[in-house]
Amino acid sequence: MSNLDAIDFRLVAACQAGLPLTPRPYHAIAERLGLTPDEVMARMNAMLENGVIRRIGMVPNHYALGYTANGMTVWDVADARVDELGERIGRLPFVSHCYRRPRNPPLWPYNLFAMVHAKNRAQARAYADEIAAVLADACRQSDILYSSRMLKKTGLRLVD
Amino acid sequence: MSRIRKQRAAQSASTDPRAMPDRVAGLRAPAQEPVLDEIDRRLINAFQGGFPICERPFQVAAETLGLDEETLIARIDALLKAGVLTRFGPLFNADRMGGVNVLAAMSLPPAKFENIVEFVNLQPEIAHNYQREHALNLWFVGAAETPEKVEATFAYIESVSGFPIYRFPKEREFFVELKLEA
Numbered sequence: 001m002s003n004l005d006a007i008d009f010r011l012v013a014a015c016q017a018g019l020p021l022t023p024r025p026y027h028a029i030a031e032r033l034g035l036t037p038d039e040v041m042a043r044m045n046a047m048l049e050n051g052v053i054r055r056i057g058m059v060p061n062h063y064a065l066g067y068t069a070n071g072m073t074v075w076d077v078a079d080a081r082v083d084e085l086g087e088r089i090g091r092l093p094f095v096s097h098c099y100r101r102p103r104n105p106p107l108w109p110y111n112l113f114a115m116v117h118a119k120n121r122a123q124a125r126a127y128a129d130e131i132a133a134v135l136a137d138a139c140r141q142s143d144i145l146y147s148s149r150m151l152k153k154t155g156l157r158l159v160d
Numbered sequence: 161m162s163r164i165r166k167q168r169a170a171q172s173a174s175t176d177p178r179a180m181p182d183r184v185a186g187l188r189a190p191a192q193e194p195v196l197d198e199i200d201r202r203l204i205n206a207f208q209g210g211f212p213i214c215e216r217p218f219q220v221a222a223e224t225l226g227l228d229e230e231t232l233i234a235r236i237d238a239l240l241k242a243g244v245l246t247r248f249g250p251l252f253n254a255d256r257m258g259g260v261n262v263l264a265a266m267s268l269p270p271a272k273f274e275n276i277v278e279f280v281n282l283q284p285e286i287a288h289n290y291q292r293e294h295a296l297n298l299w300f301v302g303a304a305e306t307p308e309k310v311e312a313t314f315a316y317i318e319s320v321s322g323f324p325i326y327r328f329p330k331e332r333e334f335f336v337e338l339k340l341e342a
Contacts, residue, residue, distance in 0.1 A: 018249035055209030059247040090335025098334040152289035
């Protein structure tokens with residue numbers, strides 16, 4: 001159940017590698033796709049509004065900006081409270097992604113995931129401490145998994 | 161001190177997915193943090209979202225920072241080439257496009273790690289892939305148009321590698337917005 005029609009998909013495919021770095025980037029895309037610039041811009045605006053496009057701009061490489069302590073903090077939170085607490089953790093200013101996911105015991109007892117990005121592990125741990133303070137006694141155990149290497153980052157793949 | 165500002169933002173950066181089933185040398189942490197000047201930092205802090213949709217968006221964006229269009233385009237080009245930016249453009253939300261993303265993990269012995277990673281990365285359905293410090297030492301995202309297609313890819317990786325994949329599909333999203341301060 002996609003919100004997109006065939007032209008939207010062509011537009012998304014044309015933008016996947018990024019916007020052309022020319023003074024009139026939407027015009028350049030329009031020309032490539034045989035559309036009018038107005039139609040390209042109207043469709044881009046519509047996709048921004050309905051959330052198909054989250055945002056338009058620069059996507060920095062964490063490591064290049066010095067964010068070397070990228071920690072996936074994971075928490076074993078009482079089922080009855082995880083949704084309420086997940087909302088609160090998601091609102092903490094330093095949490096970039098926050099999800100409830102299934103446990104997989106015994107190897108994986110955690111059901112709440114919150115990503116934090118810091119320039120060193122002391123800072124990441126300080127963020128985790130703030131999360132722990134919010135979860136308080138609803139949390140039974142936790143861990144921080146640091147990424148030691150980014151092995152692939154291709155992002156979305158489209159229906160061709 | 162660095163922090164992350166909340167703003168409408170993104171989960172996945174993307175380059176051309178068909179470009180190469182890559183080993184992503186360029187995505188390793190740079191040996192040294194690149195030197196960014198004050199203008200670069202202002203650009204990165206100002207334009208992780210909100211880039212305009214209009215005839216001359218670079219000109220409009222440049223004016224808000226007291227720059228000219230040509231300078232802004234050249235700066236973005238240089239930041240992309242230096243690897244400071246992985247991408248410049250729209251960030252798409254797979255869920256809203258009718259696609260599926262599933263987080264998954266494997267526990268691989270060090271001796272087999274590199275070979276299996278290479279095989280995993282060859283699968284076009286595998287988007288992000290990170291090595292993490294845990295018994296579950298490989299974490300990746302399977303992305304496709306349908307859950308069945310993601311599952312087929314995971315099953316294929318399991319059968320070829322001989323190691324199980326632990327699936328962590330999201331049950332609920334509380335928050336997704338990333339903005340890094342330069």
